[in-house]
Each structure stands twice: as structure tokens, then as C-alpha cells.
Amino acid sequence: MTIATTAAPAGQSALDRLRTLAGAGELAAHYPEIPQLLAGLGTEEIARAGRQLGRLKPEDVLGHHPGTETLTVAVTGSSTLAGLLPPLTGELARHGLLLRAWNGDFDSWITDLQDTDSELYQAKADLTLCVLDAEAVLRSLPVPWRVEDARAATEATLALVDRLAGHYMAHGTGTLVLNTVPLPRAYTHQLVDLASRAALGIAWREFNSGLLRLAAGYERVAVLDLEPLLAESGPANDPRLAMYAKAAYGDELLGRYAREVGHLARTVRGRTKKVLVVDLDNTLWDGILGDDGADGIAAAVTFRGEAFGRFQRVVKQLGSQGVLLAVSSKNDQEPVLDVLGSHPDMVLRTDDFVRINANWQPKDVNLRDIADRLNLGVDSFVFADDSPFETGLVAASLPGVAVVRLDEEPALHIGALLADNWFDVRELTAEDRARAGLYRSEEARQSLLESAGSLDEYLQQLQVTVDLSPVQEHEIARMAQLTLRTNQFNLTTERLQPADVRARLADGQHWVLAVRTADRFGDQGLVGGVFARVEGDTLLVENVILSCRVFSRGIEQTALSAVLAQAAGRGLRQVRAAYRPTKKNHKVRDFFPSVGFTRSGGTDEAPDFAHDLAEVPEVPGHVTITARF
Known part of the structure; x- marks a missing residue:
């Protein structure tokens, strides 16, 4: 039996399905399919989908589906940001949001945020993205320059951003989204002595720390940290495009940035998930309890077992912050309870879960049962399982559930679970x-x-x-x-x-x-x-x-x-x-x-x-x- 994992017909990729619908003039009519089509795609594929979806007029979609939730986003910054709109369109569509975008002129961020009569303020955006880069801070350095000059530039820029953020809080709408700024090697290595490089690194980190602190000072400011994104995406840009096109950030980094904005949009619109439902065999532990017995499974000691134990720690960490944990496993209930109660490898114990469904029912049936018991909708659920059949079944029958498809490599489970920030809240209570x-x-x-x-x-x-x-x-x-x-x-x-x-x-x-x-x-x-x-x-x-x-x-x-x-x-x-x-x-x-x-x-x-x-x-x-x- 084959379970389709997207709305695309068998043998047709999600992007092919988009092109087919667009070619037939039916993309707006089929817009509710988009989140399921885009589920699981990488950032490059999301950007390609976004270029296709960007040709849609919001009014055309709303004409077919008046209940579609729209999100107005204003984009300004200090460099060329044309590469941001396609992945942003795709990422918002992946979460069921229809983008209405306003894009500012090149390097117009100061004027846009300072002038309350600007188009940025007139847009009345839900999210205003002010994308900053190192050139915005350091372009005015004298030649030659010293660390003291760079420190003065960071302090002046931070004071300017702080003032503009306060101005936006008084006159703007929605959330102002800032970002930390990567320091390019092209600046650090203009300094030939190691002591000066270290001093520049300290000054730059203090600048980024100051940016991050703005989120604590203003309730409608969010600051996205680009350092973890840069660590995963490689170089921040292509030096030729940065020089000639003034594109400070390349498509890969902008795609990851857009993904984070999509998560933030979901949070501010109240779409935070509440429940994490996990499988057990080859998900929380290595092995199959029914075949291998309690002595044959591992979440510690062995190489693979250690990876499962680390995954359990992450799940427990999420549970400590208000995420409700539940189990849906094809096992008998009593052996499962014994393992969770007394197995020496387990980080997660019975009391960590609000519901344990270990039985032989289909997993979509189990998820509905857990939702009924908790009096929650299944669209507040995230389901993590290593079985393609089970994840496909849930994706097909319960499209509101966020499905985390784990593979056979347990070392990758943590990254898969955390990839989409499903449980983000603005502030923990x-x-x-x-x-x-x-x-x-x-x-x-x-x-x-x-x-x-x-x-x-x-x-x-x-x-x-x-x-x-x-x-x-x-x-x-x-x-x-x-x-x-x-x-x-x-x-x-x-x-x-x-x-x-x-x-x-x-x-x-x-x-x-x-x-x-x-x-x-x-x-x-x-x-x-x-x-x-x-x-x-x-x-x-x-x-x-x-x-x-x-x-x-x-x-x-x-x-x-x-x-x-x-x-x-x-x-x-x-x-x-x-x-x-x-x-x-x-x-x-x-x-x-x-x-x-x-x-x-x-x-x-x-x-x-x-x-x-x-x-x-x-x-x-x-x-x-x-x-x-």
C-alpha cells in the first residue's frame, strides 16, 4: 500500500505540480494544497516555489478562498534584497499564509524607518524586516582605519538602530524584525596583528549583543541571530555579487533567513504547536521492543544508542518548556510502560508524557484519540516517526499535523525535530x-x-x-x-x-x-x-x-x-x-x-x-x- 505524502499526483514532484497548476491557470484555485505540497522541501526548492507563487495576485487567491490568512510584510535594508522575496513567499505559503509584500529601495532603511510618512509606515505591516549587513556599519571607515574607528562605528550604528526602533514602536504597526550582522573576513584580516583582530572581534560581538538586547527593550522588536544560520549555510555571499550588485547576503543565507521569518510569522499569528507526539521504536530508542525485548533496545552505551539518548534529552527539554509530550507506538502498553518506568537508558520517563498510546491502531486514529483526550485540535500537533508509511499516513489523513520525518540515521533526528521551530513562543511563562x-x-x-x-x-x-x-x-x-x-x-x-x-x-x-x-x-x-x-x-x-x-x-x-x-x-x-x-x-x-x-x-x-x-x-x-x- 502506498500513501501519498503530498497533494501532488503519484510520480509528480511538488514543484512540477506547481508548474502544472500555474500553466493551467489554476494555482489560485488550488492554493489550499500549497502547505502540503511544500512540506519537507529544502530552502532552495522553497525559493523556486516562491518564484512561481510570487506571480499570483493575493486578490486572485482570496477570490477563490476568502478565508485565506494574509500577512503584510515590509522589507527594507542596507543592501540589495531582491533575492529575499521568493523564499519569503514560499516559506509563508508553506505555513498557509498569503504574502502581501512591500519592498523598499536600495539602502533606504534609515529614511524608511525615520519618516513616518514613508511607504513603509503606510504599508501597516504585520512584520517589518530591516535587514542589516556589515557595510551598513563600516562603509564610512577612514583609510587607513584602526580598531577604535570600527568600535566607534558599531556604537554609532547601535545607537541609530535603537533610536529608529523606538521611533517605529511609537508610530509603526506589527513587529520590527532586526538581525545580528556577520563580520566578514575581508574586514578582520585587513588588520595584520592578532591583538587588533581580537579587539575587533570583541567590539563586533558587543555590537551584536546590543542588537539582541533590543528585543528585550521593545516588546514589538524581534532580532534574528544570523550566526547559527551562517554556520549551516556556508559563505554569506558571492564576493562578485556583493561588489557589483551590492547583494551582501547570498541566496542560501537569505533562504534560511526567510525560513526563520516564516517561523516568526507563525508565532505572531498564534500558530504555535502545542503537542509533540513521538514514536518509540527507532525513534526514542534503538531497536524494536516487540522483537528485541527490553534488553535488546538502547538509548545509551552503544554508538547508535547514544544518538537516541541525545534525542530523548532534546524532547525532554522541549517538554520542560510547556510542550505537551505524548506517545503513539505500535506496541503493547505494558512493556512500553515498563521500559519508560525502569529501563536504565531512558532519559524520558512515564511522567514526562501526558498520554501514552501503545497499541495496534493506525497512527492517525491514535493522534485523534490523543487530541480528544487533551481537548485540543490535531492541527496543534507535531508528529515525529521514523517510518515513511506512518508519516505518510498521518500527512495524508491529518494535513493539519506537522510531520517530522525521521530517517535511519539517529544522529540527524535532533536537527529534523528542531528545523521548523514548531513550538516557538514570544516569551515563556x-x-x-x-x-x-x-x-x-x-x-x-x-x-x-x-x-x-x-x-x-x-x-x-x-x-x-x-x-x-x-x-x-x-x-x-x-x-x-x-x-x-x-x-x-x-x-x-x-x-x-x-x-x-x-x-x-x-x-x-x-x-x-x-x-x-x-x-x-x-x-x-x-x-x-x-x-x-x-x-x-x-x-x-x-x-x-x-x-x-x-x-x-x-x-x-x-x-x-x-x-x-x-x-x-x-x-x-x-x-x-x-x-x-x-x-x-x-x-x-x-x-x-x-x-x-x-x-x-x-x-x-x-x-x-x-x-x-x-x-x-x-x-x-x-x-x-x-x-x-
Whole structure:
């Protein structure tokens, strides 16, 4: 049996499929195929695909598929960057994003960022890429020059970039993306004494460190470190193109840069993956448990076993930062649990996983089961397996799952897993580090539910408490993260960065309320939020969000009841709200009617609601709430 791993017909490559669709004038109509077609392609192939896709007009795609998510990117910099748009187009398409691009003139970055009337600002970009190179820093060096001259140039450039970043924060939109700057050998080796070369290296590293620190100083600045990319891509450029075409970075490095931008775009759009599902045999350990027995498998001691052990360490490292770990393996459950519990080679243990499915079901069935158990969509999953059949099966039947195809060489497994930054977040929170434990505690709640005589009895025994109050400074990153990562209980799916949350907090007309909850089995932390704004005698509820971990416990009704009671107590006459549909939030379409709101306008697909505050819905009887406004 053969499982197709892309949407291309058998015998036709992904790039051939693109050319066929383009030649037939059907590329826009088939745009939803693109992410699956491009999955697994290298940077050079992505750039070739991007050149084909770049001929599409966004409006043509949107005409066929109005729900396609677009991303506006403005590109400016200090050198020729024409080679960036094809890989950028391809990388965004690989993640299901349609590029709207604005490209600045050669070396116009200072003017573009300084002039608030420039086309860069008018573009209102989601991402503004300011691509810097060494010539931007050192082109004004005198002849001859000394290390002191280069140090002064780096300090002046860093101060300029800092000032322009602050200016962009005040007047621009979206995220400003900067980069560290490689120091070319053509500069270091103009210095003939080793002491001066070392001093120049120190000054340059201090310059790059200063650039990286800008991301900590500005919430809407991201700095991509080019050093790891350069280590993988070879020379930064072709010296002839750098001299004559002013192309400071070659196609290979720009392709890797575009790949990182694609990962960042996915992060700012709330597309971070949440769950890593791994196979076991020849994935977490060397050997096949069912054939070789526990004594015949290895994740240490042997040469190959050591490679598997290192892979386990990386998986465990991801799990420590909020990535939920699960197993889908064709094995019997009891031997698997024995190995994870007591085998001396194992770095990963039973408690590291929120779900272990060791059985003989097809792996796509297992992934659906894990998703159901965690109350998450499979499109939040990454699946890593060494079997081409299993990865092909999952890719074909569950296209929303990110498939990591591991091969027979375990030394390459870490690179394959980390290649696409699937789990990136802007900032790690305390809830992230505690997430696996919070999900594991759900087993105790499930046991209580199964033993209770009814749902009401379960809720009474659960002893739910809710704390509702304005978001605190240390919770801003978590609240922004909830808007980015929560899809099912998200009434309008407005995505907010930390700076957006902070701006609402600073506005006296906005209410930014954190929903925290606990029960008899432990503290669940900050699990949701209410965003509202006072407008005259009306409170506009802009969004209500709630983590899928705590659905169906009355928490959302409790929080909104408290908000309505506060609005009534302040003399407001009505509350207005809206539901805006997405592919994932259909479960909450009737949330507002369920708490007493009536239809007030909008459309059948995107209704508006109102509540006159003559009566305020009661807090569910099984919930205890503390509300502070």
C-alpha cells in the first residue's frame, strides 16, 4: 500500500505540480494544497516555489478562498534584497499564509524607518524586516582605519538602530524584525596583528549583543541571530555579487533567513504547536521492543544508542518548556510502560508524557484519540516517526499535523525535530513550565467525573473557585499568549502581542481582566481573560477567551456574570458583544445567548448581541468567585 505524502499526483514532484497548476491557470484555485505540497522541501526548492507563487495576485487567491490568512510584510535594508522575496513567499505559503509584500529601495532603511510618512509606515505591516549587513556599519571607515574607528562605528550604528526602533514602536504597526550582522573576513584580516583582530572581534560581538538586547527593550522588536544560520549555510555571499550588485547576503543565507521569518510569522499569528507526539521504536530508542525485548533496545552505551539518548534529552527539554509530550507506538502498553518506568537508558520517563498510546491502531486514529483526550485540535500537533508509511499516513489523513520525518540515521533526528521551530513562543511563562503537570492532573478530574452520579454532582464535588481581576504586570505575557494560542473558546479570535495588552491596560476605558481558577485537585493558574471597553453608557465586550483545559466547569459564565454585575453597579445601561466565526470556535457560537444576551444585529454567520443589564445572570451555584475591579 502506498500513501501519498503530498497533494501532488503519484510520480509528480511538488514543484512540477506547481508548474502544472500555474500553466493551467489554476494555482489560485488550488492554493489550499500549497502547505502540503511544500512540506519537507529544502530552502532552495522553497525559493523556486516562491518564484512561481510570487506571480499570483493575493486578490486572485482570496477570490477563490476568502478565508485565506494574509500577512503584510515590509522589507527594507542596507543592501540589495531582491533575492529575499521568493523564499519569503514560499516559506509563508508553506505555513498557509498569503504574502502581501512591500519592498523598499536600495539602502533606504534609515529614511524608511525615520519618516513616518514613508511607504513603509503606510504599508501597516504585520512584520517589518530591516535587514542589516556589515557595510551598513563600516562603509564610512577612514583609510587607513584602526580598531577604535570600527568600535566607534558599531556604537554609532547601535545607537541609530535603537533610536529608529523606538521611533517605529511609537508610530509603526506589527513587529520590527532586526538581525545580528556577520563580520566578514575581508574586514578582520585587513588588520595584520592578532591583538587588533581580537579587539575587533570583541567590539563586533558587543555590537551584536546590543542588537539582541533590543528585543528585550521593545516588546514589538524581534532580532534574528544570523550566526547559527551562517554556520549551516556556508559563505554569506558571492564576493562578485556583493561588489557589483551590492547583494551582501547570498541566496542560501537569505533562504534560511526567510525560513526563520516564516517561523516568526507563525508565532505572531498564534500558530504555535502545542503537542509533540513521538514514536518509540527507532525513534526514542534503538531497536524494536516487540522483537528485541527490553534488553535488546538502547538509548545509551552503544554508538547508535547514544544518538537516541541525545534525542530523548532534546524532547525532554522541549517538554520542560510547556510542550505537551505524548506517545503513539505500535506496541503493547505494558512493556512500553515498563521500559519508560525502569529501563536504565531512558532519559524520558512515564511522567514526562501526558498520554501514552501503545497499541495496534493506525497512527492517525491514535493522534485523534490523543487530541480528544487533551481537548485540543490535531492541527496543534507535531508528529515525529521514523517510518515513511506512518508519516505518510498521518500527512495524508491529518494535513493539519506537522510531520517530522525521521530517517535511519539517529544522529540527524535532533536537527529534523528542531528545523521548523514548531513550538516557538514570544516569551515563556510560568504556566508554560507547569503545563504538563496541569494536563496530567486532568486524569484525577476524569476519574471523579466517571465516579459521580451526574454532571451536577461532579461539579459540586470539584469545588471550583474563580479569581477575576485586572491583569498584573507579570501576567501580561501570559494573557497575550492566551489570545494567540486559544482557538476554541475565543469569541473574536483577536490576536494580541504583549504591547497590545499593555496599551489596553494603560487606557482607562478598557477592562483587561484575568480569569484564574483552582479546584480540589490544584491551582490551574491564569486560564482566560475578558477584554471590554466602556463607551458612553455601554460596555463593549471585545473578547472572552478560555483555555480548553477548563471547559464545561461554569468558569466562563461566572466571569461574565461578574463583569455584567460590575457594569450594572457602575451605572452602565447595556452591554454589547459579538461573535466572529473561525474554523475552530464554532463551539462558542451560542455562548452569549446562553447567559441572557439577545441578538442585536450583525449577520447569521457573525451575529452581534446585547444585554440591557436590567437583570444580571447569576453565578453558577457550584462556583465560588472573588472579583476585584
